[in-house]
Amino acid sequence: MKIYDNSNIAESYSGVTTPLTYSFARAVYQEVYVHFCGMMGVGRRTIAANRPMFAKMVEFIGGRIYYDLINWYRLVSFLPGYSFNRGFFEKMLGLQKEYHYTPPPPKGAFERYFVVLPRLAFQTVKVALFFAFMGALVGRFNRRFDREYARLSALDLPALDLPECKALYFRVYDEFVARWQVPIANDFAVMVAAGAADKLYRAWLNEDGYVQLFSRSRRPLVSLDPGYRILEIVSLIKGEPELLALFGAGRPEEILRELRGKFSASPAAAAVAAYLARFGSRVPSELKLESKSINEQPEFFISILQATLASASPREVYAGSADAAGGLALWRRLVLSAVGGWAVNSVFRREETRFRRSLIFGFSRRLFLAIADKFAARGLLRTREDIFYLTIEEVFALIDGGPAEGLGALLASRKTDYELWKLADLPRRIESQLPVEAIETGLRGSAAAAPAARGVLKGVTAARARTATVAGVALVLPDFDPNADFAGKILVTRQTDPGWTIIFPLLKGIVVERGGMLSHAAIVARELRIPCIVGVERAVAGVPQGAGVELRLETGEVHVLN
Structure with missing residues (x-):
């Protein structure tokens, strides 16, 4: 049995993506x-015995990227504390269904006593x-990355020939991928620490530990830097x-020119x-190589500035909250x-490190576009x-002089598939014994999601929020739309990634399916004090565009008012 799940990875690779993005991610x-x-x-x-597992951490089904979930359980089982970490892992991924994987004894x-236990210790x-x-x-990782990325940014990619582009790709891949073990180790620390803290908060305070922890800002998140900078720019424009008059009446193209x-x-x-x-590589779906960066569409950034200027009161992006642990014994407060x-x-x-990840993916996009030219x-x-x-693999085979016969037909077929899969509604979890090709055959022609019960x-x-309920007008976006009117709306979408942060200060509330x-979405919303409900199944289908909605934060309910 295979289990494919995209509850978590859809935050980075939402919806349908392309073969280049998938093969790069894999x-x-x-x-x-x-x-x-x-x-x-x-x-x-x-590690050597599980090489095939590492090659199949993700799978490409119906134009979407899924985790090959059992392989992830196996990976977590290689590390100490699996019996505890399994639950933390499932919660971090937002899995709706557990899988009881048991490592081989x-x-x-x-x-047991002379190999496994010494290795575990x-x-x-x-x-x-x-x-x-x-x-x-x-x-140290950040400092080294910044130095090396500065050198990469100075390269004239169009001036390189094809063999030089290929050599540069593998040099960058070898240098950065090998060092990315540090951010991944920190991700593991996030999973363990947040999971442990949540357990303690629930046991000692009967409180949601995630809400308590990440509602007490100790220092600003890097992912909020774009929001800070936008507010600074808005202040300068005012x-x-x-210039303020130009932003009030001009078109984005005209404003850029001026x-x-x-x-x-x-x-x-x-x-x-x-x-x-600084932030030109940040864009919604920034890990998809096909996504245009803000640098490629600066008019979008100007439109965000215009919306922020028009907003009656841009959201403050930094605040604190009370510590719920004040009534505990001293030793428990110290542990918490x-x-x-x-x-x-x-x-x-x-x-x-996620910000730096967006930079290297942006560089990879520019490199592949230079090859494409x-x-x-x-x-x-x-x-x-x-x-x-x-x-x-196909790109590098062409660089090496491989045959190009049938390339046009292959591209046409994949473009057709891409458009067809965009119309299909695929489940977040697939359990099957069939190979991927057979799974796709069964999914082809799947109708778009029927509206959920409203x-x-x-x-x-x-x-x-400060109140138990928040009401507003729904802005329903299956995918990011730079032309949408975000100001004062309750955003209803499938998922967000760090590239969405640019519009968060404009929002009144957030509802996400994944x-x-x-x-x-959860962490940034807590920092910005934006009411947010996650894991709302079929919210995009169930909330009409422009409808009145009420977020009931005590129960996690979204009520459609009209």
């Missing part, structure tokens, strides 16, 4: 987790040391009446340029403080965007 997952297991003390023999007493000490020094490890011309010496223009230089601090710091470090010049592709319908939808409250308490 290769990254494979090597990153091999290096991570080595870092965590997993034996070389175990040792073969006899000798293996060694791993436990090693993992504990890494957890203790994770802040220093992530700091200080220049002529910022680069008449207002080029303006502090606001300098701030816009600095924003694009230590475990909670570990969890919160781990999450902040995760956001730092050279392919198009040789007549191999009709447009540069055609490269997204090839796998990385009235009351149920999820889990991830971020609370994701758990440690998902991007």
